[in-house]
Amino acid sequence: MNDPFQNSIKQISESAEILGILPGALKKLTEPQRVVTVHFPVVMDSGEEKIFYGLRSQHNNARGPYKGGIRFSPEVNESEVKALSSWMTWKCAVADIPFGGGKGGVVVDTRLLSKGELEKVARGFVRALFDVLGPNKDVPAPDMYTNSETMDIMVDEYSKIAGARAEATFTGKSIGNGGSEGRTEATGFGGAVVLKLLAEKFSLKPEETKIAIQGIGNVGQYFGIFAEKQGFKIVALSDSKGGIYNEDGIDIKDALAYKNTHGSLASYEKASFVSNEDLLLLPVDVLVPSALENVITAENASKIHAKYIIEMANGPVTPEADVLLEEKGIISVPDILANSGGVATSYFEWYQNMHKETWTKEDVLSKLTEKMTKAFNDVWAVKTEKNISTRKASYVVALQRVIDAGK
Numbered sequence: 001m002n003d004p005f006q007n008s009i010k011q012i013s014e015s016a017e018i019l020g021i022l023p024g025a026l027k028k029l030t031e032p033q034r035v036v037t038v039h040f041p042v043v044m045d046s047g048e049e050k051i052f053y054g055l056r057s058q059h060n061n062a063r064g065p066y067k068g069g070i071r072f073s074p075e076v077n078e079s080e081v082k083a084l085s086s087w088m089t090w091k092c093a094v095a096d097i098p099f100g101g102g103k104g105g106v107v108v109d110t111r112l113l114s115k116g117e118l119e120k121v122a123r124g125f126v127r128a129l130f131d132v133l134g135p136n137k138d139v140p141a142p143d144m145y146t147n148s149e150t151m152d153i154m155v156d157e158y159s160k161i162a163g164a165r166a167e168a169t170f171t172g173k174s175i176g177n178g179g180s181e182g183r184t185e186a187t188g189f190g191g192a193v194v195l196k197l198l199a200e201k202f203s204l205k206p207e208e209t210k211i212a213i214q215g216i217g218n219v220g221q222y223f224g225i226f227a228e229k230q231g232f233k234i235v236a237l238s239d240s241k242g243g244i245y246n247e248d249g250i251d252i253k254d255a256l257a258y259k260n261t262h263g264s265l266a267s268y269e270k271a272s273f274v275s276n277e278d279l280l281l282l283p284v285d286v287l288v289p290s291a292l293e294n295v296i297t298a299e300n301a302s303k304i305h306a307k308y309i310i311e312m313a314n315g316p317v318t319p320e321a322d323v324l325l326e327e328k329g330i331i332s333v334p335d336i337l338a339n340s341g342g343v344a345t346s347y348f349e350w351y352q353n354m355h356k357e358t359w360t361k362e363d364v365l366s367k368l369t370e371k372m373t374k375a376f377n378d379v380w381a382v383k384t385e386k387n388i389s390t391r392k393a394s395y396v397v398a399l400q401r402v403i404d405a406g407k
Helices: 003-017 023-030 078-094 116-134 150-161 183-201 218-229 252-261 319-327 340-357 363-386 391-407
Strands: 034-043 049-060 067-072 100-106 138-142 210-214 234-238 242-245 270-275 286-289 308-310 331-333
Touching: 003 023, 003 319, 003 391, 023 391, 034 078, 034 116, 049 067, 049 078, 049 116, 049 138, 067 078, 067 116, 067 150, 067 340, 078 100, 078 340, 078 363, 078 391, 100 116, 116 150, 138 331, 138 340, 183 218, 183 286, 183 308, 183 331, 183 340, 210 218, 218 234, 218 252, 234 252, 286 340, 308 340, 319 331, 331 391, 340 363, 340 391, 363 391
Parallel strands: 067 100, 067 138, 210 234, 210 286, 286 308, 308 331
Antiparallel strands: 034 049, 049 100, 234 242, 242 270
């Protein structure tokens, strides 16, 4: 079984060697500075008091406050939050925003709780972590099974304890509660910016470039919408129940409308069914894993036909698969670069809150385009100069920035 935290260390080790970082210094850079574990009580609707378990990994704050999501899931565990907080450190550094990495979660199955009980869990988690959170300490955001409503509740609870409104302590809030325009589509939009820049590097004609997107949650669907706007041909899409494939192209908005009506893409009439596993192996130019971690492994990497991979999920490629992809000459744009549009826009939200400003969606997406373009070009310059993979180059850029800040 893949251990996500050990994978995160493996991914960075080769880049650390390129920079001449000694093992002791590397351990300091890879291990979280602090992992906070909490147990807190919640009175359920039945009147029974139940104890919930939560975690917050604070990885590195050399460049600024810890930053990262809070997930509510039965699968939340220490290895996962440590890995995700590590990736956030490097993601923030690659995007060149003044945050470090954090991640947290509560072990809870949201399907089994009422709305009122979930609110109590959110408030209880904030009370338990209050001392380590704050706009200049640690700034959480929504993640798996949490959303803008959860963040609004958390802001309210934090503000009550602090005795003053503290919007900048959380990002991903609703627009009426200090959230930012453009945040919903930001991660997918940022990935589409990367796609355009990659296409320019290799002289790919959008209308001739076939793309398969595994996972059309928020990130995957907005990636597809913006890629389609740029003229790229989306030929495959999937959700948790499977996918669809049409080599002549799929109208993504039509497919999304079908899914919203029927609950799944499975029976979409204008394309043939394909499993999530087989979608990864389709004869396409660009493969976009946007759902789960560890989907491209040593078992299937050699069968991938795509020439380019844009990692919109966190950790979709295992270290073992990465070696095989590199041997095949496949260009894989790593998650810490490809999906950093979300955290970059979270920074914009934090900045607006801190400075009492409100930006339009056009402002946000324009600033995000500039951020993603600079990040891509910075990585590409290192990749070219050192003749290394895009992943290694991304980590070299990130490591150097964190080390410089630490000094």
